[in-house]
Amino acid sequence: MAKVAQKKGAEKKEVKISRILITQPRPETDKSPYFDLAKKYSLQLDFHPFIRVEGLSGKDFRKQKVDITEYTAIIFTSRNAVDHFFRICEELKIKVSQDMKYFCITEAVALYLQKFILYRKRKVFFSADGSTAGLQDVITKHKNEKYILPVSDSGKNELANHLIKHNIKYAEVTLYRMVSNDIAQVMQSKYDVIVFFSPFSVQSLMEHDPAYKQNGTLIGAFGPTTSKAIEDLGMRLDIKAPAPNAPSMVSALELFINSAKK
Numbered sequence: 403m404a405k406v407a408q409k410k411g412a413e414k415k416e417v418k419i420s421r422i423l424i425t426q427p428r429p430e431t432d433k434s435p436y437f438d439l440a441k442k443y444s445l446q447l448d449f450h451p452f453i454r455v456e457g458l459s460g461k462d463f464r465k466q467k468v469d470i471t472e473y474t475a476i477i478f479t480s481r482n483a484v485d486h487f488f489r490i491c492e493e494l495k496i497k498v499s500q501d502m503k504y505f506c507i508t509e510a511v512a513l514y515l516q517k518f519i520l521y522r523k524r525k526v527f528f529s530a531d532g533s534t535a536g537l538q539d540v541i542t543k544h545k546n547e548k549y550i551l552p553v554s555d556s557g558k559n560e561l562a563n564h565l566i567k568h569n570i571k572y573a574e575v576t577l578y579r580m581v582s583n584d585i586a587q588v589m590q591s592k593y594d595v596i597v598f599f600s601p602f603s604v605q606s607l608m609e610h611d612p613a614y615k616q617n618g619t620l621i622g623a624f625g626p627t628t629s630k631a632i633e634d635l636g637m638r639l640d641i642k643a644p645a646p647n648a649p650s651m652v653s654a655l656e657l658f659i660n661s662a663k664k
Contacts, residue, residue, distance in 0.1 A: 422595040425452040452603035460493040475503040475547035483552040486577035508532040532644040555579040582606040597622035601631035
């Protein structure tokens with residue numbers, strides 16, 4: 403169990419962190435850094451995905467009337483987008499040009515492309531700090547490209563406004579949909595920390611309990627859109643990643659525990 407001091411005005415309130423809910427599937431390997439963190443600080447980590455991703459069929463994709471071969475660049479804001487883009491291409495036997503340029507929200511997403519393409523840095527670009535603003539800066543430097551912008555069926559990608567503002571040619575395509583999982587049972591338990599990785603996971607929580615109150619629960623968020631979704635609901639965001647000194651959620655959790663002890 404980790405004990406941390408949470409500031410409240412001029413006072414410090416000690417908070418005991420012993421149980422953390424990670425709103426993602428349990429890692430497939432026991433070598434995950436999450437388990438190292440749990441062992442080091444005597445934490446109980448529970449994994450329960452709040453959402454699942456369902457890919458659109460090739461038939462549904464065709465209805466959008468977007469010819470991928472007419473575009474010179476694609477924007478990826480998640481590994482899900484990467485997976486389903488290449489799945490659709492394979493299903494519909496679409497040959498992606500070797501000259502296609504890839505613009506990714508983080509370096510991790512960019513490196514993930516190696517599963518599908520011969521990775522060449524001159525054709526793969528990413529936000530230096532993992533932020534949407536950073537990705538927008540990179541895209542603006544290549545404004546003459548013709549972009550494909552994958553979105554889920556749950557809402558518009560915030561990059562669309564940037565593309566419109568700078569008169570950059572693009573087409574939105576829906577490749578997958580987000581579906582809320584049943585979280586009733588897991589939310590019956592009391593957690594000291596709940597960590598979110600997607601705004602859709604936050605949405606799933608509110609669908610389950612529209613009157614949800616954070617109270618003393620610490621909230622963690624990975625990614626700028628997830629952080630914004632939490633703050634837009636008026637909740638307090640306690641742990642945020644990626645950051646210059648915390649590129650992963652595991653490092654952000656450890657940093658929070660250690661810094662709050664001081």
